[in-house]
Amino acid sequence: MAEIEFERRLERLFAEAPELADAGPFADRVERRLDAGWTARRWLIGAAGVVGGVIGASQLMVSNLFQRVESAGDSARALTNGLNHLSTSTDWVSAVSSGGVTVWAAAALAVVMMGFVLTRVIGEI
Amino acid sequence: MASSRHMKFASLHDVELCGFAALGERPAFGELVRRHGSAVRGVLRRMGAPPAEADDVAQDAFLTAFERIAEFRGEGTFAAWVKKIAARLYLRRLQRERKLGALSAEAIEDDPPPPRADADATIDLDGALKALGATERLCVTMCFGAGLSHTEAAEALNLPLGTVKSHVKRGLDKLRARLAPDGDAVLEGRRGNG
Numbered sequence: 001m002a003e004i005e006f007e008r009r010l011e012r013l014f015a016e017a018p019e020l021a022d023a024g025p026f027a028d029r030v031e032r033r034l035d036a037g038w039t040a041r042r043w044l045i046g047a048a049g050v051v052g053g054v055i056g057a058s059q060l061m062v063s064n065l066f067q068r069v070e071s072a073g074d075s076a077r078a079l080t081n082g083l084n085h086l087s088t089s090t091d092w093v094s095a096v097s098s099g100g101v102t103v104w105a106a107a108a109l110a111v112v113m114m115g116f117v118l119t120r121v122i123g124e125i
Numbered sequence: 126m127a128s129s130r131h132m133k134f135a136s137l138h139d140v141e142l143c144g145f146a147a148l149g150e151r152p153a154f155g156e157l158v159r160r161h162g163s164a165v166r167g168v169l170r171r172m173g174a175p176p177a178e179a180d181d182v183a184q185d186a187f188l189t190a191f192e193r194i195a196e197f198r199g200e201g202t203f204a205a206w207v208k209k210i211a212a213r214l215y216l217r218r219l220q221r222e223r224k225l226g227a228l229s230a231e232a233i234e235d236d237p238p239p240p241r242a243d244a245d246a247t248i249d250l251d252g253a254l255k256a257l258g259a260t261e262r263l264c265v266t267m268c269f270g271a272g273l274s275h276t277e278a279a280e281a282l283n284l285p286l287g288t289v290k291s292h293v294k295r296g297l298d299k300l301r302a303r304l305a306p307d308g309d310a311v312l313e314g315r316r317g318n319g
Binding site: 014017019 | 151152154155158159162163164166167168171180183184187188191250266269270297300301304
């Protein structure tokens with residue numbers, strides 16, 4: 001019994017640690033290190049995003065995207081012309097008439113989405 | 126602005142602060158450091174770490190705790206959780222610097238030092254701990270200050286369980302002689318259950 005009481009007393013003594021004089025500056029140092037780590041992580045994620053974007057863009061260039069877009073634009077124009085022949089009165093077809101622009105806009109959106117997803121994935125990691 | 130955020134967190138309970146910290150709120154974690162930094166540094170100093178080294182390890186322990194805050198389930202206190210992390214980090218540092226082997230190989234003093242005449246009047250744990258051998262001090266502080274069981278301490282120290290129990294028992298005997306000179310029973314190291 002006596003030994004248990006002494007052990008409890010000892011635990012209390014250990015728990016009653018005196019407040020050190022530099023407790024505030026110590027906490028500030030830890031917070032600064034946390035902030036520094038966070039900043040470094042953000043830079044790392046940003047750099048990884050840029051690298052990913054550059055690689056993505058270079059892959060698009062390598063895969064002859066521009067030629068494909070042009071041919072897709074031609075196809076879209078041909079399709080529009082064909083539809084115009086079928087029905088000259090439909091308004092919605094005119095929206096597709098600027099086929100090249102639409103395809104470019106879609107490609108740009110896809111690139112933005114890819115960058116966003118890549119950044120999020122790296123951020124989660 | 127920053128101080129108003131600190132003020133906001135100052136009134137919250139540790140568990141709530143941990144919740145905010147888990148969401149990435151660094152000022153909330155800073156408040157936890159402000160509250161428990163001295164206790165964690167104190168445990169490390171009582172384990173025998175010099176003040177500068179104790180501060181380094183305590184900082185690393187808090188950074189580790191922030192990284193792993195999602196693992197803290199609130200089953201014990203936040204301070205106890207960080208103390209365990211800090212104790213393990215300090216032992217790892219000792220192992221890296223090959224100081225732990227030297228401590229384990231130290232001669233064990235058989236006779237506790239004579240009790241102080243004024244032990245009843247002044248309960249000076251830090252002074253009493255100085256009367257212990259380095260490994261006894263480590264073992265006692267890990268078990269009673271950092272809250273590790275005998276088994277956890279043995280694993281962290283890479284020592285046999287029986288050896289750790291023996292160190293704890295000897296340490297307790299010496300502490301009792303220093304802190305309670307009128308005590309009547311020989312202590313058994315009963316912290317943890319193997």
